[in-house]
Amino acid sequence: MSSKFADSAIFRRNVPEEKIPIEDMAFIVEGNSAPLLEVKDLKKWFRVSKGAFSSGGAVRALDGVDLDVRVGETVALVGESGCGKSTLGRAIVRLLVPTSGSVRFEGENLASLRSETLQKKRRDMQFIFQDPYASLDPRMTIGDVIAEPLDIHRICASRAERSSRVGEIMETVGLNPSYASRYAHELSGGQRQRIGIARAIALHPKLVICDEPVSALDVSIQAQIINLLKDLQTRFGMAYIFISHDLNVVRHIADRVCVMYLGKFVETADKRDIFGSPRHPYTQALLSAIPVSNPRVKREKIVLKGDIPSPANPPSGCRFHTRCPAATEVCRQVSPELKEVAPGHRCACSRMM
Amino acid sequence: MGDSGTVVLSVKNLQTSFPSRNGKARAVDGVSFDVGRGETLGIVGESGCGKSVTALSIIRLVGEPGRVEGGEILYGGRDLLELPLGEMRRIRGNKIAMIFQEPMTSLNPVLTVGAQISEALRLHEGLGKREAMARTREMLAMVNFPAPEKRAKEYPHQLSGGMRQRVMIAMALCCTPDVLICDEPTTALDVTIQAQIISLIEEQKSRTGAAVLMITHDLGLISEMADRVIVMYAGKIVEEGTKMNVLTNPLHPYTEGLLNAVPRIDRDSGTLDVIPGMVPNLACLPEGCAFRPRCSRASEACLMSPPRFETLGSDSSFHGVNCWLAESAS
Numbered sequence: 229m230s231s232k233f234a235d236s237a238i239f240r241r242n243v244p245e246e247k248i249p250i251e252d253m254a255f256i257v258e259g260n261s262a263p264l265l266e267v268k269d270l271k272k273w274f275r276v277s278k279g280a281f282s283s284g285g286a287v288r289a290l291d292g293v294d295l296d297v298r299v300g301e302t303v304a305l306v307g308e309s310g311c312g313k314s315t316l317g318r319a320i321v322r323l324l325v326p327t328s329g330s331v332r333f334e335g336e337n338l339a340s341l342r343s344e345t346l347q348k349k350r351r352d353m354q355f356i357f358q359d360p361y362a363s364l365d366p367r368m369t370i371g372d373v374i375a376e377p378l379d380i381h382r383i384c385a386s387r388a389e390r391s392s393r394v395g396e397i398m399e400t401v402g403l404n405p406s407y408a409s410r411y412a413h414e415l416s417g418g419q420r421q422r423i424g425i426a427r428a429i430a431l432h433p434k435l436v437i438c439d440e441p442v443s444a445l446d447v448s449i450q451a452q453i454i455n456l457l458k459d460l461q462t463r464f465g466m467a468y469i470f471i472s473h474d475l476n477v478v479r480h481i482a483d484r485v486c487v488m489y490l491g492k493f494v495e496t497a498d499k500r501d502i503f504g505s506p507r508h509p510y511t512q513a514l515l516s517a518i519p520v521s522n523p524r525v526k527r528e529k530i531v532l533k534g535d536i537p538s539p540a541n542p543p544s545g546c547r548f549h550t551r552c553p554a555a556t557e558v559c560r561q562v563s564p565e566l567k568e569v570a571p572g573h574r575c576a577c578s579r580m581m
Numbered sequence: 582m583g584d585s586g587t588v589v590l591s592v593k594n595l596q597t598s599f600p601s602r603n604g605k606a607r608a609v610d611g612v613s614f615d616v617g618r619g620e621t622l623g624i625v626g627e628s629g630c631g632k633s634v635t636a637l638s639i640i641r642l643v644g645e646p647g648r649v650e651g652g653e654i655l656y657g658g659r660d661l662l663e664l665p666l667g668e669m670r671r672i673r674g675n676k677i678a679m680i681f682q683e684p685m686t687s688l689n690p691v692l693t694v695g696a697q698i699s700e701a702l703r704l705h706e707g708l709g710k711r712e713a714m715a716r717t718r719e720m721l722a723m724v725n726f727p728a729p730e731k732r733a734k735e736y737p738h739q740l741s742g743g744m745r746q747r748v749m750i751a752m753a754l755c756c757t758p759d760v761l762i763c764d765e766p767t768t769a770l771d772v773t774i775q776a777q778i779i780s781l782i783e784e785q786k787s788r789t790g791a792a793v794l795m796i797t798h799d800l801g802l803i804s805e806m807a808d809r810v811i812v813m814y815a816g817k818i819v820e821e822g823t824k825m826n827v828l829t830n831p832l833h834p835y836t837e838g839l840l841n842a843v844p845r846i847d848r849d850s851g852t853l854d855v856i857p858g859m860v861p862n863l864a865c866l867p868e869g870c871a872f873r874p875r876c877s878r879a880s881e882a883c884l885m886s887p888p889r890f891e892t893l894g895s896d897s898s899f900h901g902v903n904c905w906l907a908e909s910a911s
Contacts, residue, residue: 308771451853477844481844518801532776533777534727535774
């Protein structure tokens with residue numbers, strides 16, 4: 229975890245990267261905190277073909293996103309369904325080919341890599357999917373599911389080594405190794421999600437993208453999986469991109485939080501700043517909408533009007549202005565940039581300027 | 582609490598079970614509760630604890646091979662379980678209405694939403710086609726549908742999740758029910774839409790004075806909406822009481838575990854407390870207390886026999902718990 233570095237001034241975003249003296253750059257590399265992943269102006273538009281029911285055009289699922297992830301940290305992407313958070317996760321590992329923009333992993337531009345080299349890089353980037361029922365092949369035994377990445381990357385020399393590795397990995401994620409010969413349908417949701425995690429960490433990746441890993445699980449099981457993810461991170465030093473709509477979970481697991489709305493970041497900051505002093509009206513509304521289980525806590529709720537607009541036809545100016553309680557004429561016309569409002573705290577709102 | 586104090590619906594010793602390969606699975610096993618006019622009763626628990634089956638038993642929609650085997654459901658002085666099917670149909674969707682979790686699967690995809698809402702009005706209130714359509718538009722406007730005239734002619738797939746749930750609510754409320762059963766009404770929705778739907782349900786409750794049965798796994802929702810709470814585990818009520826009592830002073834280790842397992846926005850913490858293991862198979866429950874294998878405070882007594890329901894506190898701050906620990910303490 230890089231949290232011990234998080235407070236040193238150099239890691240605050242107010243120091244522009246170009247201005248860091250060369251000696252300090254060396255320190256960053258040594259301190260294992262150079263960006264592991266650098267996403268620049270990433271866009272993913274889905275073409276909609278012209279047909280009987282549509283006039284054609286593009287759905288701008290992802291419309292210019294910058295993101296850095298450092299070694300061992302957890303960055304959460306939050307937002308409502310349709311805001312583009314899953315598209316971003318998939319575009320990073322090139323499960324989706326981005327329309328434009330660049331993704332650099334350990335300094336290498338993934339778009340420029342040939343497919344064999346990309347596959348080697350993928351060893352270090354793994355994905356945990358939301359639905360443990362849909363993401364496991366029902367005809368493969370659990371042992372085979374977990375061994376699949378080992379097979380693809382030809383890690384094990386013999387069958388004996390393969391099965392002992394699988395057993396080890398299963399124990400790491402809290403599964404009984406004797407389940408290796410069973411099938412996914414024989415297990416509960418929580419156990420299936422452990423298989424998904426086992427498969428993702430089998431190759432000791434540097435970055436794991438977790439797409440809503442606990443939202444399909446019951447609360448008591450959810451807590452087990454969250455603790456497991458945190459524990460694995462401390463042991464193996466992986467970075468997580470944690471995609472979730474559940475801010476309670478995000479508060480628990482994330483170091484930094486990026487709030488998305490209609491394909492763009494509206495606010496990014498340290499967890500403490502996002503939860504302690506949210507700046508963007510959307511973040512404020514999201515936070516206030518979460519029910520608190522302590523009946524003694526009384527909070528003022530900001531109830532947003534309407535639904536999230538269609539990304540095929542986003543509103544003019546600030547994309548949030550149609551639902552924003554504080555929108556002005558300016559918001560209808562000018563699209564705000566993501567600007568620093570406090571050290572390490574960026575917000576895209578015209579009223580902040 | 583039930584402000585006016587009149588009990589609208591009373592469930593007594595409800596037993597519902599499903600046959601399974603390993604014997605009978607008692608999905609609901611001896612559940613009893615009352616709901617008063619204008620009151621919201623929350624039922625919490627994890628999947629498989631029997632909360633949805635309880636709701637379906639009340640409106641007699643438990644699917645084959647499941648069967649309500651015993652107990653009484655008293656509404657308007659009559660036992661719903663004894664009513665002939667025709668009479669039950671007159672009550673269901675009319676006086677006792679239900680909002681389901683997944684609006685996409687519970688709406689008919691080949692009928693317009695207007696047709697689906699007006700069907701209930703024509704069936705239960707005997708309205709003509711035109712009158713029913715007019716009332717439908719009123720109902721859609723009431724649940725904050727933009728452009729109800731136009732939207733009434735649309736099909737469910739043309740609407741967003743929040744809109745579909747509004748259609749469900751309009752449908753459930755169009756005959757002014759006495760009892761509104763909400764089964765996870767916001768689980769499939771985003772938080773901002775959840776907030777809209779909750780305030781809508783609250784608004785309609787205070788307008789019609791309906792009793793609301795709020796079934797959810799979200800303790801936060803319970804805290805915001807309910808007056809009283811029932812916590813279920815493996816088909817039984819393990820704890821019951823006023824919202825304040827149950828959520829701030831939980832007596833059952835399961836309730837306590839649930840509260841601690843949820844990451845909370847109002848509290849920072851390191852690792853989450855975990856309830857080890859998982860919900861048991863209902864067809865072969867552990868001996869004694871069903872929660873024993875997962876309970877950190879289980880003792881000899883818990884193995885011997887299932888605990889009895891202990892009640893504490895007075896009427897206004899009622900608190901009951903189904904645990905040997907509470908018994909030994911009192």
